[in-house]
Amino acid sequence: MSTKQKVLIGTRALIARVNRKLKHEDQQLRTARSQGTEITVGKYFVVSTNPNDGNAIMETHVDLGELGQCLGVIQPWEALEK
Numbered sequence: 001m002s003t004k005q006k007v008l009i010g011t012r013a014l015i016a017r018v019n020r021k022l023k024h025e026d027q028q029l030r031t032a033r034s035q036g037t038e039i040t041v042g043k044y045f046v047v048s049t050n051p052n053d054g055n056a057i058m059e060t061h062v063d064l065g066e067l068g069q070c071l072g073v074i075q076p077w078e079a080l081e082k
Contacts, residue, residue, distance in 0.1 A: 006079040014064060014080055017073035026050040027058055029067070 018029045026049050032038035042061030049055070068074040 004077075007077055008081040009074070009078050010081050011064065014068050014074070018064070018068055018071060021071045021073055022046065023049075026053075029062065029064075 015029055015031070022028055027046050028049050029044060029046055032041060032043050032045070040060075041057060044062040044064050044067075045057055046059040046062060047055050048058050065074070065080040068080065074080070
């Protein structure tokens with residue numbers, strides 16, 4: 001029996017891929033640096049990089065793996081490293 005093993009990609013690599021994709025939409029994925037921020041907006045959140053928006057928070061409590069799949073930056077043979 002042959003099992004197909006997925007290639008693991010690291011968190012930093014996935015964040016870079018997501019940010020390259022979001023750059024075209026004037027957005028950026030950020031990581032919370034403090035516990036207070038993490039409680040408020042989650043470990044990962046998306047902000048606008050458009051100067052007219054003033055770094056407004058666009059999305060909170062983002063699931064990194066789910067966002068990567070929605071944006072199409074995780075290939076079917078890849079999985080996020082735990």
